[in-house]
Amino acid sequence: MKIKRFVAADMRQAMREVREEQGPEAVILSTRRMEDGIEVIAAIDYDEALMREASRHGATAAETPPADKDDTAPRQVHVAAAGPVARTPRRSAAPPVAVAVEPPGMRPLMERAAQDTAQLRSELGSMREMLEMQLSSLAWNDLERRQPLRARVLREMTRLGIEADVARALVDELPDPINAEQARYLPLGMLSRHLAVSGRGLSGDDRGVTALVGPTGVGKTTTIAKLAARAVMRHGADQVALVSTDHYRIGAAAQLEHYGRLLGVRVYPAYDAESLRKVLEMLRSRHTVLIDTAGVAGSDPRLNQQVEILADASDLRACLVLAANAQSQSLDDAVRAYLPLKPHACILTKLDEAPNLGGALSVLIRHRLPLDYTTDGQRVPEDIATADARVLVCRAAQSLKSHVPDDGLMAERFGLAVASA
Incomplete structure (x- = not known):
């Protein structure tokens, strides 16, 4: 089993690095939010039985107390020093006042509980982001397998810089089925048709x-x-x-x-x-x-x-x-x-x-x-x-210099929408 640590600015970048270096068979062992980003521990050739055995031995060793520990040592009790007591006449003695005594060590326990809660929330958020990324990737790959030409149109819309919601709305209007020639030219035609011009002037x-x-x-x-x-x-x-x-x-x-x-x-x-x-x-x-x-x-x-x-x-x-x-x-x-x-x-x-x-x-x-x-x-x-809608769309296509977007970007933009459709 080969284990490697990845640190990235966010979970999406970390997962992208894991996928590029270790492949789709990598297993995420742990995630942790750090000051400089997200830490992900991933492994390939994962042996679940070996990890379970190692975890069991680690837990047994943690439960065995050290041999030289002196259990007979007296416990230390911390007593808070009281302030000066105000004297009052005996004939008008004030009624007894209830004083709340906080158990020793209560504040550190509360702080630790708050820290643990914050860390748990952070880890849950990271896990949710990771699961959403994986679901998006699966959904996008499934769309490319089942409807490759529609996926091609979405990729072309993205290359043109069209926002994801607009691109999805336009692709939803595509005829079914479409051929390769239509997938090549339809994006520009659809943009021209949906771009309204007033004809003023x-x-x-x-x-x-x-x-x-x-x-x-x-x-x-x-x-x-x-x-x-x-x-x-x-x-x-x-x-x-x-x-x-x-x-x-x-x-x-x-x-x-x-x-x-x-x-x-x-x-x-x-x-x-x-x-x-x-x-x-x-x-x-x-x-x-x-x-x-x-x-x-x-x-x-x-x-x-x-x-x-x-x-x-x-x-x-x-x-x-x-x-x-x-x-x-x-x-x-x-x-x-x-x-x-x-x-x-x-x-x-x-x-x-x-x-x-x-x-x-x-x-x-x-x-x-x-x-x-x-x-x-x-x-x-x-x-x-x-x-002129056609002139404007052609100008948008001619001035474009960006490369074809990769699968990671396409999954991020359209994966969840495809999965929920």
Whole structure:
């Protein structure tokens, strides 16, 4: 029997190292949580009878007392010293007071019990994580054996960076059965079909009032300049107006004013719901009105104020601006934060700075958020395009440089879901 100790950052990594070095026949003898991670003792060529015999001899030796132990030695009794006693007159003696006496050694016993409980919980957690990993691995291997082409589609979705829940939902819609050619091309087709686009901007269809909202730093002001430039070329400067409600950032209004002067378009300030209502009433004859708002994070209390200001404006179309180079979780948090505003669509910016578009595509598909435009640079108005699902998905596939994900990652992402299905 060959026994080896493995130390890793977490249980998943430890199990992966055990599987890679000792193979699937390895037996886990013990697990222990340490300051620098998880310790796993694993063995191959495991002999259960030998281990049981060794454990029995170890227990017998532990129960036999040492020969030189003096059982007649007197026990030590610890007596706590009492403090000074307050004297009271004999005629008004106070009634006796009950004093709780704690047995000697009670505190160390309680501390040891608490430590043992914490260690037991840690070991149970490690065992549960280990069992979940093993179950996930078994379920994924079973899926690859029974439905290899579906497993291939899931692997391709993972390589594209599509989130696990979105990938599972798309694969559930696959026809049964599928052939190898379908498994090769269906992932891109399914993404294109489920990625909604609004078609806005085609054939001059950009009339009305549009407010661009979203977190700070996603490029709302630059995007407004691009949209305004397109509208000016189509309808003339006198049919376009810009409105600024961003009075928090220093220089925000000045930046919009600069774009307005370059385009020959006037910029109107709005400080609250009432002033915005008056400005929009004055501009109701304009073909295109674009509103620039302050970048507000989901946890910022100013977001509620912004929602109230825009909600009072009639016939206003809210468009959520998201940066494609942000992490998937940040994008999802932004969408959920702006849901009270009921955004009609989305603009995806900074495609040129995103190493992977899978996270952004996952968020748009998960929330069924139609896409208006995409931007991929700072040039005004060149670096903006009407959203095209097929072009965007092909771009996501062409820019991908990651390798095919291994079985460990696939089991982690999909194993438990397959097992519970």
